[in-house]
Amino acid sequence: MNELTALREAGPEAPALSSAARSAARAALLAEIDGPAPARRRKPSRRTTLRLGAAGVAVAAAWTAAVVIAAPDGPGTPADSVTLVDFTMPTFPLSLDPVPDGLRPAFDGDGDGASIAAYDDPTGEHGFTLYVGDDESPRPDEDVAGVEVAAVEEVSVDGRDAELVRWSQDWCTGDGLGEDCGRRAFTWLTWERSEDQWVTIEAHGRYRTSEQVLAIARSLVDRPQPATLDIGLAPAGWSVQFFKTGRVLTLVNDAYEQQEITVHVPLPEDVAPADQVRSSIMGPIGPQLDVVVHGRPAQLVLVDTGYLDQRGWFLQAQFTDGTTFTLQVPDAFTQEQVLEFAEQVTHRP
Amino acid sequence: MVGLRSAHRSIDPPPDPVPLWALPSALPTDAELIARSTSEPEQFTALFDRHAAAVHRYLGRRVGDLADDLLSETFLIAFRRRAAYRPQHVEVRPWLLGIATHVVHGHERTERRRYRTLAKAAGQPEEHAADPAEAADRIDAQALRGPLAGALAALEPRDRDALLLLAWGDLSYAEIAAVLDVPVGTVRSRLHRARRQTRTALGDVSPSSDTPEETR
Numbered sequence: 001m002n003e004l005t006a007l008r009e010a011g012p013e014a015p016a017l018s019s020a021a022r023s024a025a026r027a028a029l030l031a032e033i034d035g036p037a038p039a040r041r042r043k044p045s046r047r048t049t050l051r052l053g054a055a056g057v058a059v060a061a062a063w064t065a066a067v068v069i070a071a072p073d074g075p076g077t078p079a080d081s082v083t084l085v086d087f088t089m090p091t092f093p094l095s096l097d098p099v100p101d102g103l104r105p106a107f108d109g110d111g112d113g114a115s116i117a118a119y120d121d122p123t124g125e126h127g128f129t130l131y132v133g134d135d136e137s138p139r140p141d142e143d144v145a146g147v148e149v150a151a152v153e154e155v156s157v158d159g160r161d162a163e164l165v166r167w168s169q170d171w172c173t174g175d176g177l178g179e180d181c182g183r184r185a186f187t188w189l190t191w192e193r194s195e196d197q198w199v200t201i202e203a204h205g206r207y208r209t210s211e212q213v214l215a216i217a218r219s220l221v222d223r224p225q226p227a228t229l230d231i232g233l234a235p236a237g238w239s240v241q242f243f244k245t246g247r248v249l250t251l252v253n254d255a256y257e258q259q260e261i262t263v264h265v266p267l268p269e270d271v272a273p274a275d276q277v278r279s280s281i282m283g284p285i286g287p288q289l290d291v292v293v294h295g296r297p298a299q300l301v302l303v304d305t306g307y308l309d310q311r312g313w314f315l316q317a318q319f320t321d322g323t324t325f326t327l328q329v330p331d332a333f334t335q336e337q338v339l340e341f342a343e344q345v346t347h348r349p
Numbered sequence: 350m351v352g353l354r355s356a357h358r359s360i361d362p363p364p365d366p367v368p369l370w371a372l373p374s375a376l377p378t379d380a381e382l383i384a385r386s387t388s389e390p391e392q393f394t395a396l397f398d399r400h401a402a403a404v405h406r407y408l409g410r411r412v413g414d415l416a417d418d419l420l421s422e423t424f425l426i427a428f429r430r431r432a433a434y435r436p437q438h439v440e441v442r443p444w445l446l447g448i449a450t451h452v453v454h455g456h457e458r459t460e461r462r463r464y465r466t467l468a469k470a471a472g473q474p475e476e477h478a479a480d481p482a483e484a485a486d487r488i489d490a491q492a493l494r495g496p497l498a499g500a501l502a503a504l505e506p507r508d509r510d511a512l513l514l515l516a517w518g519d520l521s522y523a524e525i526a527a528v529l530d531v532p533v534g535t536v537r538s539r540l541h542r543a544r545r546q547t548r549t550a551l552g553d554v555s556p557s558s559d560t561p562e563e564t565r
Contacts, residue, residue, distance in 0.1 A: 002548075003544055003547040003548050003551060004515065004516045004544070006493050006497055006547075006551060007497060007512070007513075007516040007517065007547070008516055008517070009493075010493035010494050010497055011410065011494075011497050011498075011501075011516070011517070012410050012411075012413075012463070012464065012467050012494075012497075012498060012501075013409075013410065014405065014406045014407075014408070014409025014410045014413075014416060015409050015413060015414055015416065017401070017402055017405040017406070017409070017416075017417075017420070018417070021405075021417035021420070022401060022405075022420075024417070024421065025397070025401065025417070025420045025421035025424060026394065026397055026398075026401070028421045028424075028425060029393070029394060029397055029421070029424050029425060029428060030394065032425050032428055032429070033390040033391055033393060033394070033428065135415060135456060135458075135459040136456070136458060136459070137455075138452075138455030138456065139455060141455070
């Protein structure tokens with residue numbers, strides 16, 4: 001056996017490509033195909049979802065997996081009933097002390113915890129994003145179209161070596177082609193904060209000076225933060241797939257990954273009037289039922305998902321402060337379970 | 350599977366070939382899909398469906414679980430660069446593996462750490478199989494795993510790229526040169542160095558012999 005044969009037969013093996021990972025990657029590609037170039041960002045008043053820095057590609061994959069139905073290639077069979085049990089949401093491991101200008105974070109993550117915390121001001125023009133993970137983030141890549149690296153510096157954060165990169169890329173706001181496009185400059189800082197804990201800060205606007213970025217880095221403390229959108233119950237045997245921007249949470253049936261639950265806090269302009277919920281959704285097969293959640297009127301509709309012969313419930317309800325949220329759950333839930341689940345959903349924007 | 354077929358072979362003359370509803374030759378080639386995708390971007394998804402598993406396997410052998418994220422990154426970059434793809438330069442699968450290789454560069458420390466961890470883990474005793482032949486195979490493989498992982502961790506990244514594109518990507522020298530954008534002679538020297546170091550690391554564990562790849 002020579003070294004090539006040895007590498008093939010006894011070299012490190014690859015983990016299996018899971019259906020979820022494949023679906024996420026495919027969905028990210030579809031999102032890229034559907035989206036215009038250059039990299040785009042919606043207006044701050046809409047969902048601040050796609051952080052299109054070099055470190056944001058995986059983020060895009062995660063987001064799209066949360067909103068695009070998985071490819072029908074997974075094993076298992078769908079659940080035809082569920083048992084609701086107490087559930088604790090994953091947390092983001094770090095806090096800022098102090099939090100600059102009273103900014104509130106929005107978290108992105110998966111079942112292992114939040115890995116991204118985005119702090120943006122209301123305009124979206126100024127802010128920064130924290131990335132935490134076991135591995136270092138890839139440096140902004142000039143091979144990516146539109147990315148330009150202006151400077152790279154070696155700096156220190158709490159005595160640890162860190163790399164600071166000033167870079168820029170094409171940046172668009174708005175939903176139409178070519179509108180509001182220009183360049184956005186970022187400062188990117190990454191370091192191994194502790195053993196196998198890599199932290200990256202990507203700042204823009206007034207937060208991108210070296211002093212600001214380093215101050216943010218030094219203000220990090222080990223204090224977990226709970227997710228903005230929380231649930232107190234979940235079906236036994238289901239787990240968090242992704243949560244994004246504090247507004248979207250997806251759970252998946254571990255035994256059948258094509259079966260999902262989505263909790264969504266839509267932006268005000270995307271909320272259907274209460275008397276038009278049924279006509280605003282796809283595939284309604286039942287009447288619009290008037291129900292009560294959090295002591296407020298809510299609307300429940302049985303739908304055909306149009307996917308793998310699955311049916312589900314669509315619920316539009318409100319938190320006690322009047323903010324609207326929606327649930328999409330499979331019809332493995334009874335009508336009573338949908339309401340029981342909804343009563344435990346909370347949101348802390 | 351072959352044995353099963355042999356055991357159930359019919360003595361009747363073979364039937365006429367059954368016409369396929371879609372002949373393989375009717376499918377667009379990879380290069381045709383890329384060309385079409387410049388005006389019909391959705392055509393690119395077919396390339397994902399064809400090559401995602403192979404790209405993930407290559408990435409997974411290098412970076413483990415991080416391959417899930419890097420698979421996505423590889424195809425996003427490929428899609429953005431599709432207009433620059435030249436079929437006469439290199440075929441699509443090697444092109445994708447070349448992009449994957451560049452993506453791994455951003456995680457070189459992760460990759461090395463994985464090899465070091467595997468090398469350390471390979472030193473731990475593992476359970477023996479009940480079948481003596483299987484047990485012998487496992488012991489052979491077990492003996493190689495640690496030195497191999499250690500050798501990969503010690504290689505220069507550029508040399509490792511060339512070696513793994515050859516060993517795990519099954520790329521030819523010319524294809525490696527194309528995707529790494531270096532002359533074939535440079536590929537040869539990198540492979541010579543990488544293979545020599547790997548062979549040295551294996552030491553007496555495995556006797557070396559030439560393969561057809563020596564002359565590709």
